[in-house]
Amino acid sequence: MSTTKTLALWVAYGTNGVVGSIRHDDEGYQVTMAGADGPAGTYPSLASAKGALHARMIPGSAWPLFQEH
Numbered sequence: 728m729s730t731t732k733t734l735a736l737w738v739a740y741g742t743n744g745v746v747g748s749i750r751h752d753d754e755g756y757q758v759t760m761a762g763a764d765g766p767a768g769t770y771p772s773l774a775s776a777k778g779a780l781h782a783r784m785i786p787g788s789a790w791p792l793f794q795e796h
Contacts, residue, residue, distance in 0.1 A: 739791040746791055749776045
């Protein structure tokens with residue numbers, strides 16, 4: 728059995744509240760949208776994960792505010 732340790736967590740806030748999160752672990756940066764059943768994907772860098780999260784938002788949405796927790 729393997730376990731994954733979360734090294735960092737960023738929460739993304741849009742104009743109407745939380746839109747998603749990014750978790751950093753041994754596998755990379757995992758993007759999960761708010762209300763989703765599971766992750767949308769894993770990315771090699773924080774910048775690419777932030778871009779992927781924004782791309783999954785409603786077209787025309789402003790760049791979200793990312794806060795590390």
